[in-house]
Amino acid sequence: MKTEKNILIAFLLNMAFSIFELAGGMITGSVAIVSDAIHDMGDAASIGISYLLEKKSTRQPDDAYTYGYVRYSVLGGMITTVILLVSSVVVIGNAVVRLFAPMPIHYDGMIVFGVVGVIVNSSAALLFGEGKSLNQKAVRLHMLEDVLGWVVVLIGAVVMRFTDFALLDPLMSIGVAAFILIHTLKNLKEVMNLFLEKTPNGVDVQEIKEHICAVDGVLDVHHIHIRSLDGQRNCATMHIVTNEDAHQMKHAVRAELEKLGIDHATLELETEGEHCHGSQCHIEATPAGAHHHHHH
Numbered sequence: 001m002k003t004e005k006n007i008l009i010a011f012l013l014n015m016a017f018s019i020f021e022l023a024g025g026m027i028t029g030s031v032a033i034v035s036d037a038i039h040d041m042g043d044a045a046s047i048g049i050s051y052l053l054e055k056k057s058t059r060q061p062d063d064a065y066t067y068g069y070v071r072y073s074v075l076g077g078m079i080t081t082v083i084l085l086v087s088s089v090v091v092i093g094n095a096v097v098r099l100f101a102p103m104p105i106h107y108d109g110m111i112v113f114g115v116v117g118v119i120v121n122s123s124a125a126l127l128f129g130e131g132k133s134l135n136q137k138a139v140r141l142h143m144l145e146d147v148l149g150w151v152v153v154l155i156g157a158v159v160m161r162f163t164d165f166a167l168l169d170p171l172m173s174i175g176v177a178a179f180i181l182i183h184t185l186k187n188l189k190e191v192m193n194l195f196l197e198k199t200p201n202g203v204d205v206q207e208i209k210e211h212i213c214a215v216d217g218v219l220d221v222h223h224i225h226i227r228s229l230d231g232q233r234n235c236a237t238m239h240i241v242t243n244e245d246a247h248q249m250k251h252a253v254r255a256e257l258e259k260l261g262i263d264h265a266t267l268e269l270e271t272e273g274e275h276c277h278g279s280q281c282h283i284e285a286t287p288a289g290a291h292h293h294h295h296h
Contacts, residue, residue: 011047047080077187080135084180153210237265237267238265240269
């Protein structure tokens with residue numbers, strides 16, 4: 001499974017790098033580098049969690065998880081995203097403190113670290129490549145944050161070495177953190193939409209209703225529920241009222257739904273005048289007793 005292997009590579013690179021960085025921070029005496037190393041360990045840990053959850057998410061559905069394990073990957077994305085959020089805020093906080101009380105820094109040591117940091121993190125990000133799942137998007141965002149962070153350290157160290165403009169470092173940190181923060185919030189919103197069973201992006205319930213009602217032989221459609229397990233595949237359930245042959249109708253409706261971006265549908269068929277038992281989940285509530293005249 002390519003995606004799992006990628007997350008594992010990202011994890012190992014990050015972990016090795018943060019240990020190397022912690023040692024270097026102690027040698028150069030840079031508080032910035034030590035705190036960054038600790039932050040990177042948190043990153044690596046969250047990527048490790050993502051890896052384990054991504055691995056679990058590929059398991060086939062069973063009696064315990066009838067919908068499958070896909071949401072574990074989404075959960076991994078959520079954890080990574082929350083850690084990113086917290087760390088961005090912490091980075092901004094530290095940078096603001098450093099604006100008012102600049103710290104002495106060993107620029108040469110920082111430059112060496114910056115170069116290694118940029119190389120290691122860029123190669124990790126490149127190896128990681130494209131991923132579709134929200135978990136992978138979160139991990140990729142993480143790696144982007146690391147690369148940008150190191151580019152900033154490097155540029156900052158070089159500029160400060162020659163100009164002694166020590167405020168540049170915290171200013172650039174704030175910039176990177178703010179950029180990551182905005183993207184993280186977008187990611188978090190997507191993850192939350194999945195957990196809240198919101199109708200997936202690009203799917204319009206009214207449009208689906210019209211298209212299904214337009215299928216030959218469909219008299220009515222109700223109880224439309226659409227959800228996405230992972231942000232990529234959409235499932236739907238609905239009740240269809242028809243007097244035609246059930247087999248043909250199901251086939252026709254499924255074909256129509258596939259055109260509209262729904263790959264898995266559970267359809268319940270009712271004949272005209274049949275009492276629908278799901279009145280409690282009706283979107284428009286039916287007054288009590290409204291159905292009685294159907295029963296002779």
